[in-house]
Amino acid sequence: MKRCSWRRAxxxxxxxxxxxxxxxxxxxxxGSAGIGxxxxxxxxxxxxxxxxxxxxxEYDRTKNTVKGKTWVFATTKQSLGRFNLDLALRxxxxxxxxxxxxxxxxxxxxxxxxxxxxxxxxxxxxxxxYGGNPSTTKVKGFTPWVTTPDGAAALGEPxxxxxxxxxxxxxxxxxxxxxAITVPKGVEAxxxxxxxxxxxxxxxxxxxxxxxxxxxxxxxxxxxxxxTITKGTSQGIPWLxxxxxxxxxxxRYAAADLARxxxxxxxxxxxxGPYPFETMGGVAPNAPLGFALENQTRPVYSNVxxxxxxxxxVIVHEQAHQWFGDSVSVHNWxxxxxxxxxxxxxxxxxxxxxxxxxxxxxxESYYLTPxxxxxxxxxxxxxxxxxxxxxxxxxxGAMTLAALRNRVGEAKMSKILKTWTRQKADGNARxxxxxxxxxxxxxxxxxxxxxxxxxxxxxxxxxKANGFPATFAKRASTARTQRVAMxxxxxxxxxxxxxxxxxxxxxxxx
Numbered sequence: 001m002k003r004c005s006w007r008r009a010x011x012x013x014x015x016x017x018x019x020x021x022x023x024x025x026x027x028x029x030x031g032s033a034g035i036g037x038x039x040x041x042x043x044x045x046x047x048x049x050x051x052x053x054x055x056x057x058e059y060d061r062t063k064n065t066v067k068g069k070t071w072v073f074a075t076t077k078q079s080l081g082r083f084n085l086d087l088a089l090r091x092x093x094x095x096x097x098x099x100x101x102x103x104x105x106x107x108x109x110x111x112x113x114x115x116x117x118x119x120x121x122x123x124x125x126x127x128x129x130y131g132g133n134p135s136t137t138k139v140k141g142f143t144p145w146v147t148t149p150d151g152a153a154a155l156g157e158p159x160x161x162x163x164x165x166x167x168x169x170x171x172x173x174x175x176x177x178x179x180a181i182t183v184p185k186g187v188e189a190x191x192x193x194x195x196x197x198x199x200x201x202x203x204x205x206x207x208x209x210x211x212x213x214x215x216x217x218x219x220x221x222x223x224x225x226x227x228t229i230t231k232g233t234s235q236g237i238p239w240l241x242x243x244x245x246x247x248x249x250x251x252r253y254a255a256a257d258l259a260r261x262x263x264x265x266x267x268x269x270x271x272x273g274p275y276p277f278e279t280m281g282g283v284a285p286n287a288p289l290g291f292a293l294e295n296q297t298r299p300v301y302s303n304v305x306x307x308x309x310x311x312x313x314v315i316v317h318e319q320a321h322q323w324f325g326d327s328v329s330v331h332n333w334x335x336x337x338x339x340x341x342x343x344x345x346x347x348x349x350x351x352x353x354x355x356x357x358x359x360x361x362x363x364e365s366y367y368l369t370p371x372x373x374x375x376x377x378x379x380x381x382x383x384x385x386x387x388x389x390x391x392x393x394x395x396x397g398a399m400t401l402a403a404l405r406n407r408v409g410e411a412k413m414s415k416i417l418k419t420w421t422r423q424k425a426d427g428n429a430r431x432x433x434x435x436x437x438x439x440x441x442x443x444x445x446x447x448x449x450x451x452x453x454x455x456x457x458x459x460x461x462x463x464k465a466n467g468f469p470a471t472f473a474k475r476a477s478t479a480r481t482q483r484v485a486m487x488x489x490x491x492x493x494x495x496x497x498x499x500x501x502x503x504x505x506x507x508x509x510x
Contacts, residue, residue: 028081028117035170039333039385044170045084048074055165058182067131070165080118085110086169088162089132108162134163148287151225167217171329174214182206188227219296234262244286253306254284273418276327294321320346328424336388341397363402371459381454400453403467408442
């Protein structure tokens, strides 16, 4: 990714000469309305690469409205006479390099026509002034905005950015961020990265956050409300946690589990390589969101995870995403196994560490799911739009990695995972990239293995080639096909993304 100097581009007119020698304005092409993701053709946009976002939003809880002014600093990848941004809230004013631009808007597409065409490789600073009520702003009946008893939450996957800032909303276009959130005095406003300042001006208070490493747009978030904030440093990495001030057993369990974040991250660093970001932490609002989300540097957790007691497994899962999903992001949404399968595998490693059940126990237990169940009908390497968060992507995804470990051995599996997170850090990857790396490091031909596990909608044969020991293959042929109870730390993750799945399916179908 190119780095932007964030200077306003100089206005340079582009002309061509006709055969008659008359100078006429060149007609520059338009950037595409989508980045080219086969699942979501209109997600993201073509023609430019974003370098940095400077987001300024004001949230009025009494009206449930957002007013914003965001600068998008980008570099063109082609000459551009027109380009798109993703924004669902209503745009009021757009400028490009300081000059007013024409714009139209439909659903989440903001189409911008600058006052002059932009050259390939040119820097552009796009300023968008906008506002609205995110709760009532819906695209195909969908909004990711959540109003909580004491504030609001702007987060979701695979999309949420358009309901609070304009962006090139696809993981393929990462950027750095400055985020300023203004709320009534006495209200906390949490976001990604490091807290730069927290200043009061009259009845308002502005919280400024900074993300210095590339981040996908959907991973940016803000949550407002009443929180107890705790801070510290662990192994040289600062951390910040925020837990709702509303007293309840859930709140106490959440606070205790979030306090374990530095311990869990340190353990995961031994499994996957150095922690990839400049800070860490988590947010537990007073809200039954129905899911947890791996927002970069600071995941957000629904209080439903602590309905029945401690739930450190969800911390393990979302923090593992800092490596798998946040630092190494999908190239297209069909590559979602690289996120969810790997984060679930981390919980299996944690289960083994805690003595609740080993990777092999879990692999064999899930394998006994009856072969005619829907669990086996999803092609987890290409699950289809709206199916990215099916349970099979998570659990069969982890099974694939446990079986791979059996196939290549513990030492090579560890090398594969750590090499992956190092080589692909701050970037994007396809499943094919991981397969190639696994083959290179293991020295084995793994096409048939990954075809069986990722691209065949049926239960793989319990063979040595598919990562099963011979002893299990014999037992599996006579065992009763009924999955046994999973360890508690894994069971707690079943609600992860449930509400998001339902919303996404409704939006895709609608």
